Amino acid sequence: MPVGFAFLAAAVLAAPADVTPKAEALPPLVTYELLESTRNVTPAGERTVSAGGTVAVRGGRARWDLTHGTFPRSSASSVVADADGVTLLDREEKLAAGATPADFIALFQGNPSDPGAAAPAVRDVSVAFRPDGAGRAFQDRPTSRFRLVAAWSVVLSAPGRITRVKTEATGIVEAVDIPEAQSSLDSLARLVPARGAARETLEAELAKATGLPVFVEIIVTSTSSAEAPGMPAGTEPPPKPVTARSTVTRRVRNLATRPGAKGDEALVAVPDDFRTRGLDRIVRGRELR
Numbered sequence: 001m002p003v004g005f006a007f008l009a010a011a012v013l014a015a016p017a018d019v020t021p022k023a024e025a026l027p028p029l030v031t032y033e034l035l036e037s038t039r040n041v042t043p044a045g046e047r048t049v050s051a052g053g054t055v056a057v058r059g060g061r062a063r064w065d066l067t068h069g070t071f072p073r074s075s076a077s078s079v080v081a082d083a084d085g086v087t088l089l090d091r092e093e094k095l096a097a098g099a100t101p102a103d104f105i106a107l108f109q110g111n112p113s114d115p116g117a118a119a120p121a122v123r124d125v126s127v128a129f130r131p132d133g134a135g136r137a138f139q140d141r142p143t144s145r146f147r148l149v150a151a152w153s154v155v156l157s158a159p160g161r162i163t164r165v166k167t168e169a170t171g172i173v174e175a176v177d178i179p180e181a182q183s184s185l186d187s188l189a190r191l192v193p194a195r196g197a198a199r200e201t202l203e204a205e206l207a208k209a210t211g212l213p214v215f216v217e218i219i220v221t222s223t224s225s226a227e228a229p230g231m232p233a234g235t236e237p238p239p240k241p242v243t244a245r246s247t248v249t250r251r252v253r254n255l256a257t258r259p260g261a262k263g264d265e266a267l268v269a270v271p272d273d274f275r276t277r278g279l280d281r282i283v284r285g286r287e288l289r
Contacts, residue, residue, distance in 0.1 A: 025259075025260065026259070026260025026261065026262070026264065027058050027059035027180070027260045027264075028058075028180050028257055028258065028259055028260050029056065029057070029058050029258055029259075029260055029261070029264045029267065030056070030057040030058070030178070030181040030255065030256070030257045031054060031055065031056050031057075031255070031256050032054070032055050032181070032252050032253065032255035032256070033052070033053070033055075033252065033253040033254050034052065034053065034054070034055045034064060034185075034250070034251070034252055035249075035250070035251045035253075036050065036051050036190075036191065036249070036250045037049065037050035037051075037052075037248070037249050038050070038191075038246055038247070038248045038249075039246065039247045040244065040245075040246045041245045041246075042242075042244040042245075043243075043244075049072065051066060051069070051071055051072070051108075052066065052067055052068075053065045053066040053068075054067070055183075055185060056267040056268050057180070057182070057183050057185075057268065058260070058264050058265065058267065058268045060082065060083065060182070060183055060184075061080070061081070061082040061183065061268045062080070062081050062082075062183035062184070062185045062268055063078060063079070063080045063081075063268045063269070064078060064079050064081075064185055065077070065091075066078065070090075071088070071104075071108075072107050073107050073283060073284050074107055074282050074283045074284060075090045075092070075093070075095075075282050075284070076088035076090055076107075076282050076283075077089065077091045077092070078091055079104060080268065080269065080270055081104075081183055081184045082183075082184065083184065085098060085099060085100050085101060086098075086099050086100070086101060086103070086104045086184070087099070087270055088104070088279070088282050088283070089270065089271075089274065090281075094271070094273060094274045094275060095275055095276075095277045095281055095282060096270045096274040096275065096276050096277070097276070097277055097278060097279045097281060097282045097283075098276075099279055099283075101184060101187065103279065103283070104190070105187070105189050105190040107190075108191075109190060109193045109194075120154055120155070120156045120195070120196070121154070121155045121156075121157075121196075122152055122153070122154055122195060122196035122197045122198050123153045123154075123155060124152060124153045125151075125197050125198050125201050126149075126150060126151045126152070127148075127149075127150040127152075127198075127201045127202055127205045128148070128149045128150070129146060129147070129148050129149075129150075129205035129206060129208055129209070130146065130147055131145070131146055132145040132146055132147040132172070133145055135172075135174030135215070136174060136215070138174070138176045138214045138215070138252075138255075141176050141177075141178070142176070142177075143174040143175055143176045143211075143214065144174070144175050144176075144177070144210065145172055145173070145174050146172065146173040146174075146175070146208075146209050147170075148169060148170060148171045148172070148173065148205075148206070149169075149170050150168070150169040150170075150192075150198075150201075150202060150205075151166070151167065151168045151169070152167055152198035153165065153166050153167070154167070154195065154196075154198075160228055161226060161227075161228055162226065162227050162228075163224060163225070163226045164224070164225050164226075164227075165222055165223070165224045166222065166223045166225075167194070167198075167220060167221070167222045167223075168220070168221050168222075169202075169218055169219070169220045169221075170218070170219055171216065171217050171218030171248075172215075172216070173188065173206075173209050173213050173215075173216050174213070174214055174215040174216070175209055175210060175211030175212055175213045175214065176212050176214050177210070177211045177212075178211070178212050178255070178257070180257060181212045181255065181257070182211070182212050186209075187203075187206075187207070188206040188213060188216060188250070189202065189203040189206055189207075191216060191218060191248045191250060192218055192220060192248065193220070193246075212252065213250060213252070214251070214252040214255075215249075215250070215251055215252070216248070216249060216250035216251075217248070218247075218249075219245065219246070219247050219248075220245070220246040220247075220248065221243065221244070221245050221246075222243070222244050222246075223241050223242070223243045223244075224242045224244075225239075225241040225242075226239055
């Protein structure tokens with residue numbers, strides 16, 4: 001072998017292997033349509049409230065942009081959620097306000113008004129949330145079903161009057177196992193109105209749902225009755241109980257996943273041109289808990 005070729009071959013064999021680190025893969029981007037609605041039927045009539053739009057999820061961080069209107073009790077039409085909390089976005093005024101997950105839940109449920117002389121007490125809380133086999137297929141993927149059965153009572157005492165509200169909630173949750181689609185927006189706590197110990201127990205039980213909830217239907221029935229302790233019997237008939245019924249639904253549609261790309265982080269972030277303001281600039285009356 002000529003000397004030149006021998007030297008070249010030795011140099012190639014002696015050269016270190018390419019150890020240049022490869023660029024870390026970007027998180028995939030998941031998008032879907034989300035609609036949550038509540039249909040209330042009371043003696044005063046029927047009313048439906050809904051919030052619907054598109055959700056983008058990337059690496060556990062998510063942004064929900066409403067197609068129309070705003071979230072209840074606020075001027076926010078978008079929300080960015082991550083492990084640290086949420087940021088409400090008023091897209092019309094280009095305002096951003098930091099909040100806690102509890103603040104966001106309170107927009108949908110509201111806070112009990114200041115009871116003043118009344119002293120609300122939550123009693124007889126019973127919540128069961130258990131796996132219930134397979135659910136319906138979602139975009140050709142299997143789902144797991146969970147079933148909710150809950151009940152509690154609220155007693156409000158005021159001078160000369162005691163009001164009791166008995167609430168029962170039953171429903172199903174169907175979830176699909178797509179880890180890259182999951183985020184803190186999956187919390188089901190905002191779907192069921194409750195207070196005190198009932199709210200805490202419901203939040204803890206509903207958090208046991210695994211996967212992305214793609215279909216939820218919960219029926220909440222509340223019956224309110226009042227009495228006047230100490231009033232002589234027969235002086236005035238007690239008022240008839242009043243019953244209200246709510247049907248709460250959550251639906252996910254058109255879920256799509258694609259490999260991550262440069263610039264995807266902007267889809268789940270607060271826009272750079274938004275101004276940060278206090279929460280009271282976006283939330284009406286600070287309806288927080």
